[in-house]
Every structure is written in structure tokens, then in C-alpha cells.
Amino acid sequence: ENAIVFRQYKDSNFELQRRVQELQTLFELSKEFNLLIDEARAIRTLEFAVMGQTGARKYAICLVHDSKGRIVVNRIPGLEESDLHPLCSSESPMRLADLANEMPIAAKLLEKGAELVVPFQLQSKVDGLLILGERVSRAKYTDSEISFISSLCNLAAMAIDNARLFEESLAKQRLEEELSLAHTIQEKLLPRVMPGFAGCVVGTFHIPTKQVGGDYFDVIKLSEDKICVAIADVSGKGFPAALLMANLQSAFRALMATELRLDQITERLNNIVYDNTESDRFITFFAAIYNSSEKHLIYINAGHNYPYLMKAGGSVRRLDQGGLMLGVLPNVKYQTGLERIESGDFLYMFTDGVNEALNPDGEQFTEERIDELLRLNAGLEADEILETIRKEVASFVGDAPQSDDITQLCVKFQ
Known part of the structure; x- marks a missing residue:
């Protein structure tokens, strides 16, 4: 009986340490994402984080705009943007094996090596999808790991959105400067x-x-x-x-x-x-x-x-x-x-x-x-x-x- 209690204590302590480690990782990554003002760097940071945290052999990152996907990172051979359009409005993570009998697109993605689809969400709006394949360890994705990956994706969504806003601000500033110059030239004409x-x-x-x-x-x-x-x-x-x-x-x-x-x-x-x-x-x-x-x-x-x-x-x-x-x-x-x-x-x-x-x-x-x-x-x-x-x-x-x-x-x- 003592052995059972000890094992439970050890498992609980391991789970607690894992959660603490995940929170520490999210905290460090949030600081990294907050410093980024470039969409490509935000995507690259997410890619490295995904590789390090999941050990996935295959993965892809897709950004969503107007319910259509644009693949920006693709490590899944044969994956096309049209494969992901039906999933662009999905708000919850999806284990594709659980949906293969109900959704033809899930079965199609499974054949290409994908296992899990995790949406990025920002202000209740899907901004992207992370598609993960089999891991190096061949271990399945647990609920707690999927929750962690979702949090990671949402951090990336904020960074990508901030990068877009920054680019729009720069573009607007450049346009205003060009228009101001054009106004000056026109007034002189x-x-x-x-x-x-x-x-x-x-x-x-x-x-x-x-x-x-x-x-x-x-x-x-x-x-x-x-x-x-x-x-x-x-x-x-x-x-x-x-x-x-x-x-x-x-x-x-x-x-x-x-x-x-x-x-x-x-x-x-x-x-x-x-x-x-x-x-x-x-x-x-x-x-x-x-x-x-x-x-x-x-x-x-x-x-x-x-x-x-x-x-x-x-x-x-x-x-x-x-x-x-x-x-x-x-x-x-x-x-x-x-x-x-x-x-x-x-x-x-x-x-x-x-x-x-x-x-x-x-x-x-x-x-x-x-x-x-x-x-x-x-x-x-x-x-x-x-x-x-x-x-x-x-x-x-x-x-x-x-x-x-x-x-x-x-x-x-x-």
C-alpha cells in the first residue's frame, strides 16, 4: 500500500514539474514573441518551438485569412493549401484519427502523415493552423500536451498579428509621406x-x-x-x-x-x-x-x-x-x-x-x-x-x- 501511495506521489510530482516546465517555457517564449515585429521571424520562432517541444517528424504551419489557408511552413510531403481550407474555421484541436470516419479530409490528411491539427486563435477568431505528424518517440499527443501546444500557437498568433499591424503602420506611414510629397509637388504645379x-x-x-x-x-x-x-x-x-x-x-x-x-x-x-x-x-x-x-x-x-x-x-x-x-x-x-x-x-x-x-x-x-x-x-x-x-x-x-x-x-x- 505504501508503494502505491509513493508511486502516486511520484507521478503527481512529475506531472507538477512538467506543468511548471511548460509554464516556464511559455513565459520565456512569450517574452521572445513580444519582441518580434516581423511575421517571418514569428513563424520561424514558432517552428523551432514546435520542433523542440513536440519532436514531430512532420509538421506544417498555415495562416488563415477570410477562411482560407496559406501554408507558410510545410514539412509534410504532398500537403496542399486546398487540403486545409475545410479546417480553417475549426476552433478546437482535432485528432485526425478520431475523425477519419466522419470527415474525408481527416482521412486524407492521415494518409499524408498528419495526426493533429491545432488552430491559432486570437480574439475568438482562427488566425492559423498547426498541423503535426508522428513524433520521433512515436508517442501519441496527450490532452495536456495539446493544451500546451494550443497555448504556444496562441502566443504565436498574437506575435504574428502584432507584426502585421506594425507592417501596416509602416506602409501607412510610407504612403502618407509619398502623398505628402505628391501634394507638395501638385501644389507647385x-x-x-x-x-x-x-x-x-x-x-x-x-x-x-x-x-x-x-x-x-x-x-x-x-x-x-x-x-x-x-x-x-x-x-x-x-x-x-x-x-x-x-x-x-x-x-x-x-x-x-x-x-x-x-x-x-x-x-x-x-x-x-x-x-x-x-x-x-x-x-x-x-x-x-x-x-x-x-x-x-x-x-x-x-x-x-x-x-x-x-x-x-x-x-x-x-x-x-x-x-x-x-x-x-x-x-x-x-x-x-x-x-x-x-x-x-x-x-x-x-x-x-x-x-x-x-x-x-x-x-x-x-x-x-x-x-x-x-x-x-x-x-x-x-x-x-x-x-x-x-x-x-x-x-x-x-x-x-x-x-x-x-x-x-x-x-x-x-
């Missing part, structure tokens, strides 16, 4: 200080919805009595739109330095955009040349929001002569429009970020509101007109996020 022009005053206002945007405007002094104003809206937002905008500006300025007419310039711009962009990319474009000596305005509208020519006498002209948006079809012909200009007239140009600005109820600002504001504030200077509309749009939008780039130009004729 757009005119900031208006030179003096004979017979008119030009005001501009521009806010991209992101750090960089697809709205373009330009003011070019052609001679002492001629200026060109242009505005455009590239489809899409963000970096791709900003890049296309920069290309448009470069091409437009180069063509304006030639002797080509405005309609010919627009035709060439259209072909450049068509030949160098995808089919889902296009640009709405408006350009006008004002001759202060002859008091006339030649313009062309390629699918852009119709600018307002507010006459000193109170009438309103919408400038709609031109043609199709840039980049939709090749070899499009465009028609210019001509307007006589009198002292007190002004030209207002805008992108759809103004009239389509949304309030919290999803309602648009509309061109009707723009029309009314232009009539009520016709006596103001160019910059004052733009500021008045900006304030009205901001008041209308309230706390709703800006949904598109906002650009305005105003030319007040003297």
Missing part, C-alpha cells in the same frame, strides 16, 4: 500667385478631397493683352487622378506655346489622353482665351460643367460650345465659342465638387444655388465671389465629409 493682367482680375480656389486630387486649373499669360484660363476634372480621385492631371497640365502648357488654335489644341489633348489612359479614364475640360484689346473671349468646353458668364446688365450665359470629354474617343472634332466682353462682366468656372457637394442628408448643393449666389454677389471682386460660395458650400455641407475635389475660378473683367 498649380498657379498660386496670379500675375497682373490687362483688363481683368483672376481669383482661384482649390481644395482636394484627399492629399492629392484630380482637379486641374491653370492661368497662363500669353501676351500683354491675352490670357488663358483653364479648368479640368479627371475621373477618379487620389494618386492616379493626380498623375493624369499633371500629364494634362504638361501637355496643355506645351501646346499653348505653339501657334495652334484652341480647337486644335483640344483635339490633340483628347488624342493624348485617349492613347495613354485606360478606357475608364476621362477628363472634363474647359479653356478660354481672353483678348483685352479686342474685348472678346474664345472658349472651348469638352464635357465640363458649363461655366457662367455673368453679364454686367444682369443676363447670364452658360458656355457650352465644344464637344466630348477628353479621352473617350479618338480624333474628336471640337467647336469653339465666342463671347463679347464688357466692363463689369465676370466668368465663373467650377468643378462638380461644388454643385455636387453633399450635406448630411445626402442632398446636393446644386447649380441652382450657384446661380443665385452669383446673381446676388455680382458686385463683389473675384476673390470675394469665390469666398462667398466657399462659405455657402461649407455651411450647406456641415459635418458631412468632403466627397470630391473643389475648384473654382473667377475672372472679373474691367
Whole structure:
């Protein structure tokens, strides 16, 4: 009887020492995992720990995303990712031999040398699978060992998740730095200080919805009595739109330095955009040349929001002569429009970020509101007109996020 008691005491003491050793191992590994900020190193640390703690001849590590597995370590010949997809939602360890009659995939994995599948779990979500085969000792995995292995996998899951978050943070930081640089470059491409022009005053206002945007405007002094104003809206937002905008500006300025007419310039711009962009990319474009000596305005509208020519006498002209948006079809012909200009007239140009600005109820600002504001504030200077509309749009939008780039130009004729 004493021998039995002694044996039980010895077994209990051995089990206690084993548990203490496991806790000590988990504690040391947790310190190691907490220092890791690289997914590959976290996986490698788990691999070494698994080899040392289980003595498995065959094993594999699979990371799970959207209920699909991606094998990152594979020491089981013939194991494929498709074999593991049915197990990616399993939340409990699985002895494959116990499930072979119920699950065909368990029998298939057994044939390939796997014995145990242990899920990684983080916040009740399966982040990965550890697949273990026969051990060097040929001993079966006990419940306590499976519990230890599960704890080990969960430590690895936290380390891998932290590594992912760190990488995402770095990627976000790099993107923000690139966008900041792109924003700086784009701001330098757009005119900031208006030179003096004979017979008119030009005001501009521009806010991209992101750090960089697809709205373009330009003011070019052609001679002492001629200026060109242009505005455009590239489809899409963000970096791709900003890049296309920069290309448009470069091409437009180069063509304006030639002797080509405005309609010919627009035709060439259209072909450049068509030949160098995808089919889902296009640009709405408006350009006008004002001759202060002859008091006339030649313009062309390629699918852009119709600018307002507010006459000193109170009438309103919408400038709609031109043609199709840039980049939709090749070899499009465009028609210019001509307007006589009198002292007190002004030209207002805008992108759809103004009239389509949304309030919290999803309602648009509309061109009707723009029309009314232009009539009520016709006596103001160019910059004052733009500021008045900006304030009205901001008041209308309230706390709703800006949904598109906002650009305005105003030319007040003297």
C-alpha cells in the first residue's frame, strides 16, 4: 500500500514539474514573441518551438485569412493549401484519427502523415493552423500536451498579428509621406500667385478631397493683352487622378506655346489622353482665351460643367460650345465659342465638387444655388465671389465629409 501511495506521489510530482516546465517555457517564449515585429521571424520562432517541444517528424504551419489557408511552413510531403481550407474555421484541436470516419479530409490528411491539427486563435477568431505528424518517440499527443501546444500557437498568433499591424503602420506611414510629397509637388504645379493682367482680375480656389486630387486649373499669360484660363476634372480621385492631371497640365502648357488654335489644341489633348489612359479614364475640360484689346473671349468646353458668364446688365450665359470629354474617343472634332466682353462682366468656372457637394442628408448643393449666389454677389471682386460660395458650400455641407475635389475660378473683367 505504501508503494502505491509513493508511486502516486511520484507521478503527481512529475506531472507538477512538467506543468511548471511548460509554464516556464511559455513565459520565456512569450517574452521572445513580444519582441518580434516581423511575421517571418514569428513563424520561424514558432517552428523551432514546435520542433523542440513536440519532436514531430512532420509538421506544417498555415495562416488563415477570410477562411482560407496559406501554408507558410510545410514539412509534410504532398500537403496542399486546398487540403486545409475545410479546417480553417475549426476552433478546437482535432485528432485526425478520431475523425477519419466522419470527415474525408481527416482521412486524407492521415494518409499524408498528419495526426493533429491545432488552430491559432486570437480574439475568438482562427488566425492559423498547426498541423503535426508522428513524433520521433512515436508517442501519441496527450490532452495536456495539446493544451500546451494550443497555448504556444496562441502566443504565436498574437506575435504574428502584432507584426502585421506594425507592417501596416509602416506602409501607412510610407504612403502618407509619398502623398505628402505628391501634394507638395501638385501644389507647385498649380498657379498660386496670379500675375497682373490687362483688363481683368483672376481669383482661384482649390481644395482636394484627399492629399492629392484630380482637379486641374491653370492661368497662363500669353501676351500683354491675352490670357488663358483653364479648368479640368479627371475621373477618379487620389494618386492616379493626380498623375493624369499633371500629364494634362504638361501637355496643355506645351501646346499653348505653339501657334495652334484652341480647337486644335483640344483635339490633340483628347488624342493624348485617349492613347495613354485606360478606357475608364476621362477628363472634363474647359479653356478660354481672353483678348483685352479686342474685348472678346474664345472658349472651348469638352464635357465640363458649363461655366457662367455673368453679364454686367444682369443676363447670364452658360458656355457650352465644344464637344466630348477628353479621352473617350479618338480624333474628336471640337467647336469653339465666342463671347463679347464688357466692363463689369465676370466668368465663373467650377468643378462638380461644388454643385455636387453633399450635406448630411445626402442632398446636393446644386447649380441652382450657384446661380443665385452669383446673381446676388455680382458686385463683389473675384476673390470675394469665390469666398462667398466657399462659405455657402461649407455651411450647406456641415459635418458631412468632403466627397470630391473643389475648384473654382473667377475672372472679373474691367
